[in-house]
Amino acid sequence: MMSSLRPRVVSAVTRGVVEPVLRAPYLSTARWLPEFFAWSEHERRAWQRDRLRAVLGHAQAAVPFYRDVLAGRSVDEVDLAELPVVDKAMMRQRMDDFLSSGWRGIPHIAKKTGGSTGEPFQYPLDKRAWTHIYAANLYFWEGTGYRYGDRLVLLGNPPSLQSESEGVKSRLRAHLEGRVVSATGWIIDRETSLERALTAGRARGALWYGYASTVAAMADAVLEAGVRVPPPMAIVTTAEPLFPTWRERIEQAFDAPLHDQYGCNDGGIMSQGCSHGRLHIAENVSIVEILDDAGRRCRPGEEGDVVVTNLHARTLPFLRYRVGDRAVLGAGTCPCGTGGTFLERVAGRQGDALHLPNGRRVSMLSLVRCFRDARHVRRYQFVQPEAGLVQVRLEVEPGFDADERSKLLGKVRRLVDGAVEVALMTDEPMERTRGGKHRVVVRTFDAA
């Protein structure tokens, strides 16, 4: 099929056949999103308020936890900030209180989080909620020039990128979407990464999609081998922080615009980075708040917990759900011109900090800054096995010399106490999460 024709055919088949079968109009919703995002701020807020009223009304009528919280209230008068903040641990502990009565009768799919920290979390996600988050994903992808039905190359195919449930139906969708998986798994040694890059190039995909660390390792392998790989129209990274040094090398190795995505299904948040590196939030999916330690809303520029209210979830409502990430809300309008809410940056997981013996915490962001001028460091990780010891594990390339080493050591030492021993090591393997994600901070002791 001619490449220009394929997207049109696939779109027609998807909307005419697949969507009715799946009962999830994801592509139709994606096609509506440009209109939604063109609405005025006022109109989008009104739409969100209507959705919020609908999910609150359902929660009040059918979910034990919210039946109590909202007892005797009119949902029209409830301000979001009045609701308690909940999290995964709390919901898992008393699932029966959070599940809607008759939830099996509400169209839903079974979801599971990767379990990067602790036990995996299994939960039902409304088809309507899935439809909106996947539609936002497609809308963002199409913003890069890719058209639905163009060839999509999944890089490494880590667990969180695999289609879940639906079996045959989701395989059908994957086939229609022209998905190609380039070297499965999350091994990122030199050989696998080069093979992955060459396969991706041969597939002539319009869009490459994968973990940031996977793509960064591909870039390293390609630069080292000195080969040229036919670039896609765009590269989208997801699921891990995209470090400035990774971005630089990816852009150097592959001549394609690079966009970073941040999102998660539990709670429901989806965003994609613009040319200015800010993450624009899909306001059709959820309302996003950034809260400080006291539970107050942070001002733009202040780092806090990401708390999400899903505008479609009824089987298991996610109302003011703390997703476990830290982020900073952007101020005013982004210079790229896109309206709506955006995140200045995502600062990593809640636990991504060193805990010093004097009680002080060193955030991941300040640790990452140490590497701004480290030209020969490919990846890095801070491992803290006890309060008084920090190992800085490095993967370096030729050219990493004593000077770069001592500068780096000096920067890290200035960040932590004199009481903390800092050990720089280049031969220790990096720790990964069960889902294969790279971690910047690994703390293996319990801080008081």
Ligand SMILES: [Zn+2]
């Ligand atoms: Zn922007």
